[in-house]
Amino acid sequence: MGTGWNDVEYEALGENFHNRGKRQEEQVTLMRELWTKDSVSFEGKWHKVTKAGLNPLPSRQIPIWFGGTADAVIDRAARMGDGWLPLFGHKQSKSLIERLHEKLTENGRSPAEFGIQAQAQIAKGNPDRWAKNAEAWRDIGTTHLAIATMNAGLKNPQEHIDAIRSYKESVS
Numbered sequence: 001m002g003t004g005w006n007d008v009e010y011e012a013l014g015e016n017f018h019n020r021g022k023r024q025e026e027q028v029t030l031m032r033e034l035w036t037k038d039s040v041s042f043e044g045k046w047h048k049v050t051k052a053g054l055n056p057l058p059s060r061q062i063p064i065w066f067g068g069t070a071d072a073v074i075d076r077a078a079r080m081g082d083g084w085l086p087l088f089g090h091k092q093s094k095s096l097i098e099r100l101h102e103k104l105t106e107n108g109r110s111p112a113e114f115g116i117q118a119q120a121q122i123a124k125g126n127p128d129r130w131a132k133n134a135e136a137w138r139d140i141g142t143t144h145l146a147i148a149t150m151n152a153g154l155k156n157p158q159e160h161i162d163a164i165r166s167y168k169e170s171v172s
Contacts, residue, residue, distance in 0.1 A: 001028070002067040002085075021072050028064055028080055035062055065115060069096055078103030083115030083144075090118065090136040097141050117144035122163045123152040127170035134171035145171075 003024050004010070007017040015023075026044040033040045034049070035058050042049045065083035066073055077084040078100055086093040101111040118137040120130065137145055147167050149160045 001064060003073070021076060025076060025080065031062075031064075063115070065117065069093075071099075074100050075103055078107050078109065081114075083117060085117050085119075086142075090133070090140055090142075093118070094140045101141070111141070115144055116142045117146055118142045119146045119148050120167070121151075122147060122149045122154075122167060125167075127166065130167050130170045 001024060003020040010017040010020065023046050026046055030040075030042050030044065030047055030049065033042060034052070034054050037053065038057070039051050039053045040049055041051055063082035064080065065085055066077040066081045067085035067087060069087050074084070074096060084100060086096055088096070097116060100114075100116070104111045104114055120133055120137070122130075125133070134145055147164050149163050152163060154160050154163060
């Protein structure tokens with residue numbers, strides 16, 4: 001989940017850009033109730049649900065991962081999240097991961113049980129560069145790695161699939 005960065009999107013929805021993080025926290029609380037209870041009555045500052053439920057309920061807990069790099073996002077992820085998606089490269093993200101681990105510990109949570117997903121780019125890379133990049137992400141504590149194939153000049157779905165396979169082979 002990300003709160004977004006573009007205030008114009010909030011303006012178009014008639015929502016306040018500056019309270020989006022607090023609204024998101026309330027929404028996470030509400031979603032988790034809806035995902036685990038047959039019937040929910042909820043009244044928050046921004047949302048009200050009266051005797052509603054989902055059918056069928058999810059068969060397992062749905063993980064919530066937060067994206068973003070603002071201090072408030074790091075704090076929110078450490079308090080409420082199951083994972084975090086840094087939006088920088090590994091050099092910039094190292095200190096944020098350290099801060100996240102501190103916040104998780106402060107909240108009585110284990111960093112070892114919390115996911116961190118980095119994103120790697122296929123474009124302008126080669127197997128050697130991909131392997132070094134993946135290793136750098138592992139070294140600073142990421143648990144997952146997503147592969148982005150956009151802007152790599154790939155022309156069809158099979159080329160994207162083949163590029164991801166090549167990346168996987170280079171980092172395995």
